[in-house]
Amino acid sequence: MYYPFLRGKQFELILLRDNAKIVADNDIHPIIEPVKCDFKALDRALTIVEENGVNYTLILNPITGEKPVATEIIFHNFINISDINFHNLSYGYILNAETNIEELITLLEGNRDKQFSIIHYGFSNSKLIADKINDFDNIKRHIFIEGYAGKLYQRHLKKDGIVRILIRDGFKPQRKNSLYPESEHFSDLHITYPDEGMDGFGDYLIVGDDYSETGGPAYAVAIHLTYLNEEDDMFIYHFVSDRSDSPTDPGGKFLEALSKLIDKAENKNSMIFKSNAYYEFKNLYEKQHYPGLGYVKKLSMQHHLELIVNFFNQA
Helix, strand or coil: CECCEEECCHHHHHHHHHCHHHHHHCCCCCEEECCCCCCHHHHHHHHHHHHCCCCEEEECCCCCCCCCCCHHHHHHHHHHCCCCCCCCEEEEEEECCCCCHHHHHHHHHHCCCCEEEEEECCCCCHHHHHHHHCCCCCEEEEEEECCCCCHHHHHCCCCCCCEEEEECCCCCCCCCHHHCCCEEEEECHHHHHHHHCCCEEECCCCCCCCCCCCCCCCCCCEEEEEEECCCCCEEEEEEECCCCCCCCCHHHHHHHHHHHHHHHHHCCCCCCCCCHHHHHHHHHHHHCCCCCHHHHHHHHHHHHHHHHHHHHHHC
16 A cells, blocks of 8 residues: 655665564555665665565666666676565566666566566656556556656556556755755645555655755754644654754754754644654654764654554554
8 A cells, every 4th residue: 555665775774674564564565776786785674574574666777876776787686696585576667768668578578477566757658558568467566656657647557457556755855954844745645545546655755756875964954754634634844953054063953953853742732643763763862862864864764654554554
C-alpha cells in the first residue's frame, strides 16, 4: 500500500536497516534507487531487508546523481555476485524521456522469472510502451511519478493483475532553510489514492525528489516533521533555528530548532504523533546533544514512516 521512494544514501539505508521489521509487518514496499557504485552499504541494508521478509523494488537504471550508476554495473557487482539470497526483490526500471525501450524489452525477456516494477517518470508515449510490454507477465507494478505521468498516460496502462502506484512529492524545498514557513500542507494521498484509481501510494518521505550528494553550509538548521490534522490531512512542520547569519555552530542551531519542536509537541493541543523517532528527538533535547544533520534527517524520515503506519493501523 505504501511505497516510499529512497535514494541509496547513507542515512536512507540506515533508515531501512533500523526499521526493517516495521516495514515488513506493515506491508511497506520501499523503492530504492542506487546512487553509488560502492554497494557495501546497500548490501548491508538489503541483507537485513531480506532477512525480515520485506518486499522491495531495486531500480536497475538509476537517473539520479552527478553520474548515475550504469545498469550493467548494478547487475555485475550487485545482482550477479552478491551473497544475498533475493526472495523479495522486484527489478525496477525507470521510463523517462531518454529511455531506450529496447533495453527494457531485453531485460524483461532475459529475466522472465523475476518481478518487474516500471517507474513512469517522463516517458511520453504510453500507448507505445503498453503495446511493447503487453505480452510480459513478469510486470507486476506500474509506479507513476506525479507530474511526469498524467491521467491520459496512465489510462493506457490499466491491466488486470498489475498494481498501480502513484508517487507524490509532498516536500516543497526552499532555497534557504530560513525561508521555510512554520507549517504547510504536505499531502492527502494516503487518503485519496483510491480516488486516483490507484492501489497504493508513495512519496519521497521528507527529503523530496530534488537530489544532491551533499548540502551546502547550513546558515540555519531546519527539522522537518510531518503531522496529521483533525481530518487526517497531512501537513509538515519546519522547525528552524533562530540564527541564520553564518554557517557556524550547526550544533547550537540544531538545539534551537529542536527546542521549538519539543515545545510544539508537548503542548496539550499538539497534533504531533509521539513516534519512536519523536522520543529520540526528545532524548537528544534532554541530553543537549547534536548527532549531525544526516542523523537528524534520518529521524525525520523515520517519524514520517511511523506516522503513516499509525494512520493505517488506527484506520
